[in-house]
């Protein structure tokens with residue numbers, strides 16, 4: 147972590163305040179994640195940089211965080227809007243002792259932690275759209291991009307990349323996402339202190355990651371299911387090699403989405419995009 151954030155004074159002068167990570171670090175004393183912040187006023191993608199650090203041996207819990215991203219990446223090759231000073235863009239390096247097949251559990255664990263953190267800042271209950279979109283009133287508040295490096299037997303590292311819309315006003319969003327996205331300021335009509343959200347998020351991640359390690363995925367799956375917003379709803383699930391139409395049921399013990407298709411057969415989906423349909 148930079149001891150004094152050089153972007154701080156310059157941007158205060160222009161009315162935009164950079165993250166005060168010294169404050170966050172103090173708040174996270176004794177928390178296993180967030181042990182070190184790699185801070186950038188601007189970066190291509192925090193996930194890309196976190197991968198490079200992980201390849202060079204960065205420790206579990208190190209976090210790459212940026213005020214803005216020039217090539218913020220979303221799931222399925224999409225772009226993640228990353229304007230400066232209003233949101234959070236971070237990537238957490240994890241080194242879970244899990245077989246590669248269980249990497250999706252980390253993604254779902256991240257979604258539970260992110261939804262829990264968001265719930266403390268807004269009065270509406272956030273829901274999760276499989277696998278890890280955080281929605282409020284059907285609009286996207288936050289998303290997670292998980293990237294992993296594995297060999298045949300074990301996971302080398304997982305990068306949990308998180309983007310959250312905090313003080314991003316809808317009228318500043320590009321036209322193409324305006325109708326589908328929301329932010330904390332839009333929901334509460336009050337700007338949120340980004341450091342407070344960051345601390346809360348790292349604490350919730352730390353707690354959920356600990357639960358996953360100690361109690362196993364069942365404990366996380368229960369919390370995920372409690373926030374799942376599409377149970378029983380008609381959906382279309384699109385992935386590279388399949389398209390499923392049916393009613394979303396929940397997740398299985400590996401975190402795969404279960405959909406009862408229109409022929410009454412239970413389909414298991416491991417990757418793809420879920421599109422809610424009219425009942």
Ligand code: BTN
Pocket residue numbers: 190191192193194215217218219220221222224226234235236237279288289290291307308309310
């Ligand atoms: C999605 O919902 O499509 C996932 C969005 C993930 C965005 C975050 S922002 C920080 C990290 N760096 C990236 O390039 N992407 C993730």
